[in-house]
Amino acid sequence: KTGFLSRKIHADMDGKKTPRGKRGWKTFYAVLKGMILYLQKDEYKPEKNLSEEDLKNAVSIHHALAIKATEYEKKPNVLKLKTADWRVFLFQAQSPEEMESWINKMNLV
Ligand code: I3P
Numbered sequence: 086k087t088g089f090l091s092r093k094i095h096a097d098m099d100g101k102k103t104p105r106g107k108r109g110w111k112t113f114y115a116v117l118k119g120m121i122l123y124l125q126k127d128e129y130k131p132e133k134n135l136s137e138e139d140l141k142n143a144v145s146i147h148h149a150l151a152i153k154a155t156e157y158e159k160k161p162n163v164l165k166l167k168t169a170d171w172r173v174f175l176f177q178a179q180s181p182e183e184m185e186s187w188i189n190k191m192n193l194v
Pocket residue numbers: 104105106107108109110159
């Protein structure tokens with residue numbers, strides 16, 4: 086699955102709240118491939134390799150849990166992803182259908 090997702094990092098690897106200055110929203114072209122969610126700066130181009138930045142932003146969704154972020158009311162279509170290493174991300178999808186679809190696909194692996 087691919088599509089645009091805006092990401093907010095809510096908690097870091099230790100489960101602690103992400104510090105101020107690093108809590109902003111950022112839009113990526115997301116590619117869910119196997120157990121990895123790639124968050125790329127630009128739309129995928131087959132002739133181009135992933136940049137170092139893209140690899141750093143990739144998230145393992147093995148043993149992760151995706152749910153609708155019902156408690157987050159500032160933006161619509163936001164899902165919450167908790168990873169196995171205790172990170173927490175918010176992702177805003179482009180429609181309610183897209184959000185549901187991302188949640189289902191993320192929880193499938
Ligand atoms: C954050 C940025 C986010 C905001 C967050 C701020 O600042 O303004 O948009 O989240 O608030 O800390 P920075 O870019 O300097 O990290 P919201 O959009 O959800 O308000 P928060 O700390 O209450 O999460």
